[in-house]
Every structure is written in C-alpha cells, then in structure tokens.
Amino acid sequence: MKPVVLPWIIVEYCEGCTVCVRSCPKKCLQMFPGGEEGIFVPWVTAVDECVGCGRCAESCVMGGIAMTGYVDEASKRLKTKHPQIALANP
C-alpha cells in the first residue's frame, strides 16, 4: 500500500551522523557524499520499500528529515535527484 507520507530530506540541515539510516526498519536509507563541505548525507534509495513510518525524521535532532504528505513529489525527488543536486536545487 502506498504510504500517506514520505521523507523529505533537507540536505543543508544534515550533519552526517547516520542515526536516521540506522533507525529505518526497512533499510531504505543510504549515505552519499553531497552535503555542505563534502559531508555524507542520507537519501532514500529504496523509495518503494519505504512505509512512511517517520522513524528517520523522529531520530534526527537536526531537523534534517521532514515527513511530507506530498508523496508523489517526494517520491519523484528521491528517485530522480542525487543529494548534491537537491542541495543546489531544493
């Protein structure tokens, strides 16, 4: 079933701690170079596996992940943009 919310990763807030990656029960997130000053940031690579549970967003103390109800837009962004591109063109 299609989730009602999906993660929207705010690359510029991320500090690369990887807590969100480890908090995902579906192992949907991976770290990539692409943040400011070359830090690694998370991205949802297995978008179709994401159940929209929000644990990744809840785990981030930096506000680096927000859950959005615009699931089609979020899905397209996750599938078509690399984090480095998302940083330049949020």
Ligand code: SF4
């Ligand atoms: S989004 Fe948040 S929890 Fe995930 S790596 Fe970045 S700072 Fe850490």
Ligand code: SF4
């Ligand atoms: S919403 Fe849940 S399933 Fe989706 S990436 Fe975040 S922790 Fe993983």
